[in-house]
Amino acid sequence: MIASSAKPTARQLAPSLSHIWQTALDTNQPAALWRLPNQTDKRLIVHLGDKLTEQPIDLDELRPGFAIGLFDNPTDPNREEMAKAFYLHADLQYTIDGNGQVEPKRDVPTASLNPLADAFQVRVRAAMQAGQEPRPSGAGSLSAIEFTETTQPDAQRNFEDAVAEAVRAMQAGKFWKVVISRTKTIEFAEQPDVTILFDRLCAAYPAAFVSAVWLPEGTGGAPAQIWLSATPERLVSVEADGVFRTVALAGTQSAYYPDGTLKRTADALWSQKEIEEQALVSRYIIGCFKKIRLREYVEEGPKTAQAGNLMHLCTQYTVDTNAVNFPQLGTVMLRLLHPTSAVCGMPRPEALHFIQTHERHDRRFYAGFAGPVNIDAASHLFVHIRCLKLEGKTATLYAGAGLTEDSDPQKEWLETEMKCQTLLRGMRG
Numbered sequence: 130m131i132a133s134s135a136k137p138t139a140r141q142l143a144p145s146l147s148h149i150w151q152t153a154l155d156t157n158q159p160a161a162l163w164r165l166p167n168q169t170d171k172r173l174i175v176h177l178g179d180k181l182t183e184q185p186i187d188l189d190e191l192r193p194g195f196a197i198g199l200f201d202n203p204t205d206p207n208r209e210e211m212a213k214a215f216y217l218h219a220d221l222q223y224t225i226d227g228n229g230q231v232e233p234k235r236d237v238p239t240a241s242l243n244p245l246a247d248a249f250q251v252r253v254r255a256a257m258q259a260g261q262e263p264r265p266s267g268a269g270s271l272s273a274i275e276f277t278e279t280t281q282p283d284a285q286r287n288f289e290d291a292v293a294e295a296v297r298a299m300q301a302g303k304f305w306k307v308v309i310s311r312t313k314t315i316e317f318a319e320q321p322d323v324t325i326l327f328d329r330l331c332a333a334y335p336a337a338f339v340s341a342v343w344l345p346e347g348t349g350g351a352p353a354q355i356w357l358s359a360t361p362e363r364l365v366s367v368e369a370d371g372v373f374r375t376v377a378l379a380g381t382q383s384a385y386y387p388d389g390t391l392k393r394t395a396d397a398l399w400s401q402k403e404i405e406e407q408a409l410v411s412r413y414i415i416g417c418f419k420k421i422r423l424r425e426y427v428e429e430g431p432k433t434a435q436a437g438n439l440m441h442l443c444t445q446y447t448v449d450t451n452a453v454n455f456p457q458l459g460t461v462m463l464r465l466l467h468p469t470s471a472v473c474g475m476p477r478p479e480a481l482h483f484i485q486t487h488e489r490h491d492r493r494f495y496a497g498f499a500g501p502v503n504i505d506a507a508s509h510l511f512v513h514i515r516c517l518k519l520e521g522k523t524a525t526l527y528a529g530a531g532l533t534e535d536s537d538p539q540k541e542w543l544e545t546e547m548k549c550q551t552l553l554r555g556m557r558g
């Protein structure tokens with residue numbers, strides 16, 4: 130036998146994304162992995178130390194981290210409380226470039242966390258030495274990830290009954306818009322490598338915000354779970370230069386013609402119902418600006434925007450927070466906007482009550498918000514839609530449809546099917 134005398138290269142010595150992610154899972158340290166829209170670099174952070182709890186999201190005060198907030202957040206917008214979310218600190222940070230090369234950065238705030246950071250790194254090295262080969266980065270990974278859909282015989286009927294009930298309530302003038310959601314369950318043949326699913330979603334949807342968040346057992350009293358999403362909807366962003374952004378996104382149609390060819394966004398036709406549905410979201414955002422007496426915003430749209438296999442109507446809002454001397458605008462708008470009428474309805478209290486009394490599942494982080502806070506001096510929070518919850522080999526997908534008094538229950542069901550396809554197609558790679 131000839132022993133190899135070749136020294137390992139620097140690349141072979143560096144851990145891969147999957148080594149670090151797997152170590153976070155094995156050591157029960159919460160972790161968040163994400164890729165911002167239209168960017169190549171991926172980011173991963175690991176939270177060390179205390180168990181995660183819900184805390185106020187003050188974009189001006191929080192040290193770098195990642196927020197993931199529930200849909201059903203008890204904050205009362207009239208009481209000027211801040212929006213709450215589970216908050217992962219960026220104690221260990223990694224940037225993964227387009228070639229899968231990992232660049233680490235350690236940012237522990239107190240000396241007491243140093244032993245945890247050291248122990249984590251020892252575990253990562255052990256995973257590498259144990260011969261767990263770093264898999265090639267990117268969606269090109271050929272590993273087949275198989276899954277099957279679980280049949281839910283009454284799902285369609287239950288959803289359509291809830292839509293019909295909502296339509297009757299809106300025709301009776303109880304509210305103007307509500308978003309009703311449903312779930313779809315899939316079973317993986319074996320526990321999937323989430324970093325492969327994440328890479329596939331990044332490759333399939335370059336314009337989406339793609340994220341995977343690992344929440345160990347006991348976070349918010351729930352079992353261990355991973356939430357994976359590829360969302361097209363920005364909730365609140367504040368860039369390093371002080372520019373604030375949000376969008377009004379609603380109305381849905383397939384991005385393809387029935388023969389499978391891709392539509393041009395300019396050729397998308399929208400019905401009165403969809404135009405009205407999206408206008409209600411815009412009106413809601415403008416209502417929030419009015420509440421804080423902000424007049425200096427720029428409004429662009431509505432325009433048709435492609436989001437993977439779908440198209441939506443989208444209006445963009447921008448504010449220069451330096452020019453208007455309003456540095457807290459991001460924090461204030463997060464509190465006012467969440468949950469927007471793109472995932473809840475209008476008026477909000479009536480729509481929320483209808484959702485709570487008619488949906489048969491707990492939304493948890495579906496239709497909540499997620500994203501990095503104060504990473505590279507910017508915060509980007511997205512509406513957490515087109516998402517799934519993974520528990521072991523079982524994944525629950527969530528999808529909702531915005532309803533007005535003109536909604537047709539069967540069409541709305543088909544819309545939620547198309548929304549589930551965003552993740553299903555993306556994960557197949």
Ligand SMILES: C=C(O[C@H]1C=CC=C(C(=O)O)[C@@H]1O)C(=O)O
Nearest residue numbers: 379380381471514528529530531
């Ligand atoms: C609530 C969802 O999508 C929202 C975002 C865009 C279009 C929507 C719609 O057409 O109903 C929804 O308001 C979802 O994907 O679960």
